[in-house]
Amino acid sequence: MTVIITAFERSPDGGRGLARDTRVRWALEEVGQAYDVRYVSFQAMKEPTHLALHPFGQIPTYEDGDVALFETGAIVLHIAERHAGLLPEDANGRARTIAWMFAAVNTVEPPILELVTAVIFERDKPWSEQRLPLVKDRVRERLKQLSARLGDAQWIEGAFSAGDLMMVSVLLRLRASGLLDEYPNLAAYVARGEARPAYRRAFAAQLAANTGS
Amino acid sequence: MTVIITAFERSPDGGRGLARDTRVRWALEEVGQAYDVRYVSFQAMKEPTHLALHPFGQIPTYEDGDVALFETGAIVLHIAERHAGLLPEDANGRARTIAWMFAAVNTVEPPILELVTAVIFERDKPWSEQRLPLVKDRVRERLKQLSARLGDAQWIEGAFSAGDLMMVSVLLRLRASGLLDEYPNLAAYVARGEARPAYRRAFAAQLAANTGS
Numbered sequence: 301m302t303v304i305i306t307a308f309e310r311s312p313d314g315g316r317g318l319a320r321d322t323r324v325r326w327a328l329e330e331v332g333q334a335y336d337v338r339y340v341s342f343q344a345m346k347e348p349t350h351l352a353l354h355p356f357g358q359i360p361t362y363e364d365g366d367v368a369l370f371e372t373g374a375i376v377l378h379i380a381e382r383h384a385g386l387l388p389e390d391a392n393g394r395a396r397t398i399a400w401m402f403a404a405v406n407t408v409e410p411p412i413l414e415l416v417t418a419v420i421f422e423r424d425k426p427w428s429e430q431r432l433p434l435v436k437d438r439v440r441e442r443l444k445q446l447s448a449r450l451g452d453a454q455w456i457e458g459a460f461s462a463g464d465l466m467m468v469s470v471l472l473r474l475r476a477s478g479l480l481d482e483y484p485n486l487a488a489y490v491a492r493g494e495a496r497p498a499y500r501r502a503f504a505a506q507l508a509a510n511t512g513s
Numbered sequence: 514m515t516v517i518i519t520a521f522e523r524s525p526d527g528g529r530g531l532a533r534d535t536r537v538r539w540a541l542e543e544v545g546q547a548y549d550v551r552y553v554s555f556q557a558m559k560e561p562t563h564l565a566l567h568p569f570g571q572i573p574t575y576e577d578g579d580v581a582l583f584e585t586g587a588i589v590l591h592i593a594e595r596h597a598g599l600l601p602e603d604a605n606g607r608a609r610t611i612a613w614m615f616a617a618v619n620t621v622e623p624p625i626l627e628l629v630t631a632v633i634f635e636r637d638k639p640w641s642e643q644r645l646p647l648v649k650d651r652v653r654e655r656l657k658q659l660s661a662r663l664g665d666a667q668w669i670e671g672a673f674s675a676g677d678l679m680m681v682s683v684l685l686r687l688r689a690s691g692l693l694d695e696y697p698n699l700a701a702y703v704a705r706g707e708a709r710p711a712y713r714r715a716f717a718a719q720l721a722a723n724t725g726s
Contacts, residue, residue: 358620398590409619
């Protein structure tokens with residue numbers, strides 16, 4: 301059975317690895333599952349064929365035989381459940397890893413998405429300069445809490461897991477803002493994620509797709 | 514074993530059911546699992562005892578014997594996995610339900626949270642009136658896609674599931690904005706959720722806690 305994911309034909313970030321297919325590629329690389337990629341144009345993403353697969357017209361999607369999934373968090377969890385390496389084996393550890401996956405996308409990522417929106421889509425608005433510090437402070441509130449919890453641990457809870465994969469991926473969106481560097485243990489945590497061979501392969505694959513190199 | 518969740522001692526919404534403990538109460542009511550509630554003040558939420566349970570100083574949390582969880586999505590999934598009624602039995606249906614749970618919190622909720630922030634925390638800012646239409650349009654984009662996918666179905670995919678529980682809960686935050694009424698099938702979908710006996714019991718329980726009635 302071949303795993304097929306979708307990705308941007310041309311990522312809006314030009315290959316910096318911030319499009320969400322990188323998260324799924326990373327998970328697949330961690331567990332050693334080969335995959336094919338179907339590249340989708342912005343126009344095709346809003347057409348019925350793709351909308352049947354992804355109701356919100358986004359990437360990535362995941363197909364494996366008769367399984368068809370959307371939503372990065374769900375895809376990463378699906379991969380983690382079917383292969384060793386991304387979820388602890390005990391039930392409690394597994395449940396806590398899933399808690400960290402949800403925390404990444406529902407507690408830490410929303411203010412980061414707001415910052416991305418403010419910087420990219422509201423940059424030219426008259427309120428942009430005055431509003432940005434408020435938005436950054438909301439991100440800092442979450443980073444401060446996450447930093448306190450992580451302390452000097454390598455990973456968020458025991459061994460590297462799908463929780464770290466999702467959290468590092470969410471935090472990577474902050475690099476350009478400089479906010480991450482205000483919390484050295486989080487910057488080091490993200491760097492540890494990026495240093496993993498599986499991440500490097502995932503990053504290289506999306507970069508090659510975006511630059512044709 | 515007694516299930517214990519945490520909730521606001523006094524919810525900021527005064528009992529309108531929008532605090533996230535309602536989502537967990539609803540899941541517990543759907544599966545017929547009794548629970549106790551420990552009420553936490555705003556001050557106590559930021560203290561070490563609660564932060565050990567919830568790194569981001571929020572509610573709800575979930576304790577059941579030696580399991581301790583945070584993040585509503587993870588708690589609802591944990592409940593759904595341990596009891597019948599909230600997840601399809603076949604593996605594909607289960608994976609797709611989890612996709613809808615993540616879609617609720619990571620695709621549909623972020624623009625809704627942005628709207629809540631704009632209306633509540635930026636109401637007095639000089640840009641508030643001019644910016645609000647932009648924020649509302651971002652919400653409408655998601656509602657339009659969700660409305661198109663739901664069509665005239667009762668629930669988002671087959672029988673009622675944890676995906677519907679999460680999606681209805683996220684959409685309920687929009688009631689005061691009037692945006693939900695622009696999509697009659699979504700308004701009816703939310704009303705179907707609210708009409709479920711389990712939701713009504715969950716809502717009544719949080720209301721009683723907030724009004725002392």
